[in-house]
Amino acid sequence: MTFSMTADRPARHRRAIAFCADANYLPYALFAAAQIAALSPGRDFDICLCSDAELSLPPALAPLGLRAVTIDTGGAFDGLRLDRRRTASAYLRLALPQALRADYDRILYLDGDIFVQGGDFGALLGLDIGPHAVAAVRDNQQWRTPRRLPEQFRRMGWKTAPYFNSGVMLIDTARWLEADLGTRAVAFGRQHKDRLIGHDQTLLNCLLRGDWAEISPVWNWQYTQRTRLFEAMRMPHVVHFIGATKPWKDPQGALSPRFAAAMAAFFSGAMPDQPRPAVGTGPLLDRGRLGKMCLRHAMAVPATARYLSQFPTDLTVLRRAEPGPAAGADLSLPA
Template sequence: MTVEASRAARSRQAVIFCCNSGYLPFALHAADQIDRLTPARAFDICICHGEEPITIPDSLSSLDVRLIRIETSGVFTGLRLDPGRTHDVYLRLALPQALAADYDRILYLDSDIFIQGGDFTALLGLDLGNHPLGAVRDNIQWRTPDRRAEQFRRLNIDAAPYFNAGLLLMDVRRYNEMSLLDRCVELGRRESHRMIRHDQNLYNAVLRGDWAELSPMWNWQYSWSARLFEAMRFPHIVHFIGTLKPWTDRKGQYSPRFAQSYDRFIATHFPGRTRNPVSSGLSPADHMMRKMLVKHFVSSAKLARYLDRFPSDMTVIL
């Protein structure tokens, strides 16, 4: 692999997004939120890309984002791809190996997130024990922790804790000691006919529970079954899982505050980009609202048991 960067690293820790030009505004929106929360930050904020070049607007130069191009030279050839995708969807797998000379700790974040708070300096310094990764359990196991992930079933793997890869706290040395990139790629090529989606399943199938569990305050997966609880817990990071995103939500299924924030940001920094009308939100009498209320009522006790496992946002379950 080869690495080209817009500037040298200024810290041994980094928050990194991997995206293409389509998701660049949303990654930069999150980067701007983190920068505002941490005005004297002692970590780099980076945006990594692969095959497609990207350009950061001059209006965001104050963020001091480190732009990194990683040429993976066919490392991901043979891995499963959804239609219309490129091998850049696997780029986060390569971060610890490609950037080992620059960083000891990497916090990888998906671009479809909304930052509301949190001490990112403290998060980067969490003790992960001897694990290569810290992550938040996938929401399929929030209420049913013993649920077997579909990918595990397809690979004939026993049920194990299964994480969502939208936030990954990477211990670079341990990650590389375990040859995690090579092991994920080898599994992905060997089992490409049985794999679904992309690197999240590769990580989980290789590690099989060998990861440190972080509080859901750092990756609140915004599903219809936990959306209303988010307003009460006010997590640090809201992650818009699934195909519906606030910037494409025309029926108001999400709180309008998300789309309004994105709309203001895009109008300021990407004025040539097409903007969608912002919905005023769901009516209390809407069928979806009623469905969410029933689901929240039925699942409240199980979700409370999950949340009670984390006395603070810095709790790590090893």
């Protein structure tokens, strides 16, 4: 696959943080980008907002030096699996290494539904990830049960392997291109469309099957009923709102009100025309919900502690001793 790109300014550095956002997700990606910029005033990396349509960034954010990038996909993702909540732009992260290859050696891709509260992103971008093209955080389904067989692997007739969440993904551009991961992911997605249950995350995990470097969950703390209280004690760098509930879409008041409050304050100053999320009371006043949540956490303590103990620092990297099938192994299904 070949992609062309245009940008509103030249690249300043050889490393970048990149968000992929359509018009609907752009406000939330800008909020996260502004949080990172505030944490990194003397940063040695660019912060890019990428889309397959031209983006207009708010003038109030001009001092942050964000880079707006438009990527022409040429219909490369047509025919891939979608659902009622997603368009083909959901696969845009697969185009980043090829589209930005002339500008960046390292790309940290981030989903827009995150809340950033700390971390040295420059150090993360410089991690030694060995021979791997990708470093990421294990998907929450395997935090407490690392040998759990992902449903997609079961459907493929494969054995279990470490499975990552693609919402935070450190990419070594040269290694990605050498393995031709983007082209192969799209081909796999079209070939097995009827058997897939996910999108870009599923495709990459099917190709890599363990051939990726594992980083600390503080960079992608997936916010669930079994992790949110631990989040308050661990204070991860990046909170990721997986699932349908987001700070701007929380009708049940399931999230801590601090997330919506911070986002509302940002919109008020930088994007006054953007609807501000309602700030609820959180689950504290719902005794039944809070009781169930506490019970789930209590049951998860031993397994969660074992998982977290593998990462003594926020920059610990777990690398596989043997590369997986990323470089071109046979991915055909069993008969």
